[in-house]
Amino acid sequence: MTRILSVLLAVLGIAAFGAIGAPARADDAPPAAACPREIELGVRNALSPAVPATTAGQTPITCRIAKTPSRTENGVVNAGAIQAVTAEVALSDGRVAIVEVSPAGKVLSVHYAHSDLSGSSSPLMALVFWIFALVSVGGAVFVITRRNLVAAVMGMVGSFLGIAAIYMMLYAQFLAVVQMLVYAGAIMVLFVFVVMILNRPEDEPVAPAGRIGQGLGGAAILYLVVRLIWLLGRVEPPNAELAAAAPPPVEQCVDWQNHACVQMGSYDWGSVRSVGTDLFGAGLFPFEAISILLLLAVVGAIAIARPLHTDDDAPAKTRAEGAA
Amino acid sequence: MSNLLWNIGYPHFLVLAAVLFLIGVVGVLVRRNALIILMSVELMLNAANVTLVTFSRMWGDISAHTFALIVIAVAAAEASVGLAIVVAVFRGRRNVEVDRLNTLRH
Numbered sequence: 001m002t003r004i005l006s007v008l009l010a011v012l013g014i015a016a017f018g019a020i021g022a023p024a025r026a027d028d029a030p031p032a033a034a035c036p037r038e039i040e041l042g043v044r045n046a047l048s049p050a051v052p053a054t055t056a057g058q059t060p061i062t063c064r065i066a067k068t069p070s071r072t073e074n075g076v077v078n079a080g081a082i083q084a085v086t087a088e089v090a091l092s093d094g095r096v097a098i099v100e101v102s103p104a105g106k107v108l109s110v111h112y113a114h115s116d117l118s119g120s121s122s123p124l125m126a127l128v129f130w131i132f133a134l135v136s137v138g139g140a141v142f143v144i145t146r147r148n149l150v151a152a153v154m155g156m157v158g159s160f161l162g163i164a165a166i167y168m169m170l171y172a173q174f175l176a177v178v179q180m181l182v183y184a185g186a187i188m189v190l191f192v193f194v195v196m197i198l199n200r201p202e203d204e205p206v207a208p209a210g211r212i213g214q215g216l217g218g219a220a221i222l223y224l225v226v227r228l229i230w231l232l233g234r235v236e237p238p239n240a241e242l243a244a245a246a247p248p249p250v251e252q253c254v255d256w257q258n259h260a261c262v263q264m265g266s267y268d269w270g271s272v273r274s275v276g277t278d279l280f281g282a283g284l285f286p287f288e289a290i291s292i293l294l295l296l297a298v299v300g301a302i303a304i305a306r307p308l309h310t311d312d313d314a315p316a317k318t319r320a321e322g323a324a
Numbered sequence: 325m326s327n328l329l330w331n332i333g334y335p336h337f338l339v340l341a342a343v344l345f346l347i348g349v350v351g352v353l354v355r356r357n358a359l360i361i362l363m364s365v366e367l368m369l370n371a372a373n374v375t376l377v378t379f380s381r382m383w384g385d386i387s388a389h390t391f392a393l394i395v396i397a398v399a400a401a402e403a404s405v406g407l408a409i410v411v412a413v414f415r416g417r418r419n420v421e422v423d424r425l426n427t428l429r430h
Contacts, residue, residue, distance in 0.1 A: 126330045133340045140344055143363050144351035156363045159344075163370050170337065172377045175392055179373075182396050187366065187403050194359065194407045198414050217353070225346055232338040269381075275389045283390035290397045297401035301408035307415065 035063040035087055042107055043087045043099050063087045063101075129169060136162030149195045157188045172270040337378040345371035358413070358420040362406045369399045 035043070040061050063085050087099045100108040135158055142155025160183040167176035279287055344367055351364030373392045380388030414420050 123330050126332050129332045129336065130329075133336075136340070137343055137347070140347040140351075140367050143360065143367065144347060144355060149357070149359055152360055152363060156366065159367065160370065163344075163374060166337065166340065166374060167377055169332075170377045170381045172380070172389055172392075175373075175377060175389055178393060178396060179370075182400055183366070183370070187400060190403060190407055191359070191363065194410060197411060198359070198420060221346070221350070225342070228342045228346075229339055232342055233335045269386070270389060274386050275393070278386045279390045279393065282387055283394070286390070286394050290394055293401050294397060297404050301404045304405065305408035305411045 035061050035085075039063060039085055039087065039101050039103075042101055043089065061087050061089050125169070128165075132162045132165040132169070134162075135159070136166065149198070150192070153188060153191045153195060156191070157184050160184050160188075170270075174270060174272045174275045334378055334382050338375060341371045341374035341378065344368075344374065356421045356423050358410050358422050358425075359407075361422065362403065362410070365406075366399060366403060369395060369402075 040063075043061055085101045085103060087101055089099065102108055137159075139155045139157070139159025139162060143152045143159065146152040146155060160179060164176045164179040164184070167173075167179060348364040348366075348368035348371060351367065352361050355361055355364070373395055376388045376392045376395070380386065380392075410420050413425065417424075
């Protein structure tokens with residue numbers, strides 16, 4: 001009964017995907033306009049391999065032009081001078097090139113950014129997401145419903161692999177690989193070993209509970225889940241201001257085309273390099289603390305799992321007797 | 325509705341994490357085998373990690389990846405010690421059902 005209830009709850013949780021509202025988008029971008037002619041030419045020259053020099057059939061280049069505010073002096077309106085121009089070009093491979101151009105049309109820097117998740121969600125991407133979400137949720141349901149322990153472990157591994165794919169979709173490549181190595185590799189082996197040691201089918205997998213307890217617990221979990229999903233469905237994506245405050249992309253200066261030195265920022269998000277830079281920078285103390293924790297865990301696991309029989313003490317006792 | 329199906333945004337990932345966490349909670353509450361309970365705890369930690377990585381992507385802050393890495397390491401330590409306890413308990417009383425573990429002695 002409780003098992004059926006748990007499966008029902010899980011299915012309900014999946015169905016609740018349909019209940020949340022459409023993902024909210026950041027709509028507070030500053031107004032983008034078509035570029036002046038010379039700036040557009042300069043941008044197309046700079047991105048020449050990826051963007052054709054002709055405008056036909058291409059996604060338009062949009063410019064965000066920052067001006068000094070126009071002032072009125074003695075009844076004459078002075079238009080503000082152009083300070084900086086930022087052009088955005090959507091490339092065919094889903095990336096967005098953000099080009100800073102001087103007012104004269106000279107390219108100052110080129111940054112590549114992955115377009116935002118909601119922007120890059122092609123139907124294929126959505127299909128991949130749903131497949132791996134189904135794999136991870138299905139594996140998790142498998143864990144809590146199977147009587148056979150080995151089957152449960154395999155369900156857990158499937159769930160972890162699905163989660164690794166989800167990490168990949170969130171541009172966390174390094175974390176996805178770590179997930180596969182640690183969970184689907186090491187922890188899975190650990191669990192399988194212990195299952196083999198125990199090797200004893202359980203009689204009754206589900207704890208019995210009173211009818212009132214079942215009802216109360218089910219209602220509480222249901223309320224919690226509905227609240228949680230309602231809350232998570234309304235999470236706001238960050239606005240452009242916060243995105244601008246994000247750490248700058250790694251910069252490398254390459255000689256590209258005839259421009260002397262274009263600052264090309266490859267936006268490596270979630271790579272070994274970017275994660276490692278943070279791990280050995282701001283996260284150095286937790287990293288070192290983790291090494292001590294792992295050492296303690298190793299020693300503790302050996303100490304706990306060691307047999308308590310007195311056979312170990314026997315040599316010491318004989319030695320003590322011999323000394324006496 | 326079709327927009328919800330085909331336009332994957334951050335709430336999708338967050339709700340997926342919530343569902344995974346929920347399944348873990350149900351496993352901990354409902355199952356009696358200590359091993360399954362440990363696996364459910366691992367599931368819950370993973371769901372928390374998915375949330376961390378989603379927020380990391382959402383706010384453009386890479387440090388959540390570091391956090392998630394540390395969570396993975398803590399989960400590994402927890403699994404090793406927990407499994408050691410399970411083995412020790414099994415050695416003492418020949419079963420690992422948490423409902424029957426109500427005394428501290430053998």
